Amino acid sequence: MMRRTGFFSRVETFVISPLNPPGLKDFFFYSLGLRTILSAGVPIIKAFELMGASTQNLRLRKASRNISQAIAAGINLQDAVRSQHDFTHCFIEIFLSGARTGNFVYGLDILVKHYNWMLEMRTRIMRLIWYPIANLILGALILMFRDLIVSSAGRSFIWSAAFPIIRQYLVYPAMVVFFAFLLSRILRDPRVRPYTDWALGKIPLIRKFYDRYAKAIFFRLFAAFMEAGRHLGESYSEALKGMNNYYLVKRMAVAAKYIEAGERLSFAFERTKVFDVQALGMINTGEISGAAPELFNKMAEYYQAEIYNILPGYVQGFYPALIIITALAFFTSPLFLYIGMFLTLAMLLWIV
Structure with missing residues (x-):
């Protein structure tokens, strides 16, 4: 109601x-x-x-x-x-920033550019993650045809005998999709996210990707709010709100008081202890040039490029596990295939 x-x-x-x-x-x-x-x-x-x-x-x-x-x-x-x-908070604040200046189109231009950037990054990530999922689905189809061939060996093909096999290989994947979707929604729930983000931040392989993904979004939002006319401290706070990573937000909130106090950005970011030396060097160099939005856009591109560099390695590293999962499913039970499909699909839906 x-x-x-x-x-x-x-x-x-x-x-x-x-x-x-x-x-x-x-x-x-x-x-x-x-x-x-x-x-x-x-x-x-x-x-x-x-x-x-x-x-x-x-x-x-x-x-x-x-x-x-x-x-x-x-x-x-x-x-x-x-x-x-x-x-979203991002849409409201940037749209209203344009409205305050009397130029709605300017704020919407920033939003269009921001969402286009986000879509491009997410699409490239999805393309890479979809490949192992497609292999798992193909594996399920191969198992289905194997069982159909075995069931009809030495006799003519009978649909009444084949239907239970086909149903089995259709119902279970459908259940996998449903529960993967359900898990992804639960993990994205604001009441669960603080624990999810903390847990993912402790897993080395996932942390490397998740950390850069969140930082890329943060700097893109930082640039967008600066372009919309917000002052530095306000832009930083607004970007944190849209970052969607509770674990990093908590750690990066430390820098807000230094920025509000007028400290240098490189000094404030260093206090968070979440940025590497190369990133801090880029911030310091860009700060000296005095072009804040351009600096933050470059930082977003920097982390975006890192994601594009490390993600193919993750997918390639998944191949041995994919072979093992397929072999176990082929010689023992399709359950292994469904588990692999469930975990991979849940991760994809969670990112999306």
């Missing part, structure tokens, strides 16, 4: 699955669409009304209509946008 308060009790509502919140692609196309409409000179109230009719994601469509109706009822834009919890 929805809580109804004030003006928004009159706004049309409908049930939307909590398991399908707007994703990066949704926000990319939403930002791009809103930018296109506003750049054509359409008033803000009409722009949100149009987005409420054209956006594919139901949550964003509903939020857009709510904002349009709220503005029409006399509620200011900032309160109307902040009341919509389906918008």
Whole structure:
């Protein structure tokens, strides 16, 4: 049941699955669409009304209509946008930063660039991780055909005898997908994330990737907030909120007080003890040049490049395990194949 308060009790509502919140692609196309409409000179109230009719994601469509109706009822834009919890913190703050300057398009340009960058990085990661999953699925199909051949050996093929085998190899993978999806949602729940992030931060192989992934997002957000006109300390705090890694956020929060006190960035970042010498050197060099947004974008690209360098090695290192899993499944039980599929798919869905 929805809580109804004030003006928004009159706004049309409908049930939307909590398991399908707007994703990066949704926000990319939403930002791009809103930018296109506003750049054509359409008033803000009409722009949100149009987005409420054209956006594919139901949550964003509903939020857009709510904002349009709220503005029409006399509620200011900032309160109307902040009341919509389906918008991410990043979207709200950068959009409103542009609104404060009277240039909506500028803020949306920053958002489009940010979401495009995120999508590109995530797509490349997914391509690499999908390969071992595809091999595991192929292994399951091979096992299914093996059992079908064995069951029909010495006699003609009978569908009634083959159907239980086919069903077995279809039902179990479907269960794997369901439970992998469920686990990934649980791991991403804000109540669980502090423990998940801490645990992943203790596993050497995963930590190396997860650490760089979070830092790449942090610096990209840092640059985006700076480009949106926020001052240094505020941009740092906002970037931490959007970092989505509770373990690193807690450690990096130490730098906030040094930045607010006017200390050099390189000094503040060094106090966190989460950046290597090379990264600190880049920060120091960029700080001297005085181009803050460009510096943070370069730092994001630096960590992005590290991810692209280390991830193929992880996938290649998985091949021996893939061979062992397939052999165990072939000679003993398909259960080993499903376990490997479950763990790999859960990791992929968790990243996505």
